[in-house]
Amino acid sequence: MIQINRVMKESYQRIWQTVQAIPAGNVASYGQIADLAGLPGRARLVGTALKNSDEGRFQNRAIPWHRVVNSQGKISFPRQSPIYQQQVARLQEEQVIVLNGKVKLR
DNA sequence: GCGTTGACGCGGG
DNA sequence: TCCCGCGCCAACG
Numbered sequence: 001m002i003q004i005n006r007v008m009k010e011s012y013q014r015i016w017q018t019v020q021a022i023p024a025g026n027v028a029s030y031g032q033i034a035d036l037a038g039l040p041g042r043a044r045l046v047g048t049a050l051k052n053s054d055e056g057r058f059q060n061r062a063i064p065w066h067r068v069v070n071s072q073g074k075i076s077f078p079r080q081s082p083i084y085q086q087q088v089a090r091l092q093e094e095q096v097i098v099l100n101g102k103v104k105l106r
Numbered sequence: 107g108c109g110t111t112g113a114c115g116c117g118g119g
Numbered sequence: 120t121c122c123c124g125c126g127c128c129a130a131c132g
Contacts, residue, residue, distance in 0.1 A: 008129075016130060030114050041127070045114035068113075076113045083113085 004052075011039060015049040016058035022067040023049045027103050047076070066090040075102040091104045 077084035097104035
């Protein structure tokens, strides 16, 4: 984790909880998460919060970060990166179709 | 304190 | 579709 003030920690917690609420097999955009977390226009903060989550968990519960993509439905990681491959693999396990780094809508 | 980065989003060209 | 620029703003050096 990192050093952050109380206000920021609360924002992070709301973001983590919101992400945890995304059902398996579904995806949401950073902007949507920000809105739902009561932080409109703060999409970047969602990415920061996920990056700074404690080992991908919050309150001893896993945060399904792989279900978060950008507003274009695309994965926000370089194609070659291991993390990118990880996200695609996890999504496919949930029957989510990913083509050329982009999630297929149903 | 200050400049740079970045798991973003949106409008333009 | 790709590439910019701009707004946004916490984290980091």
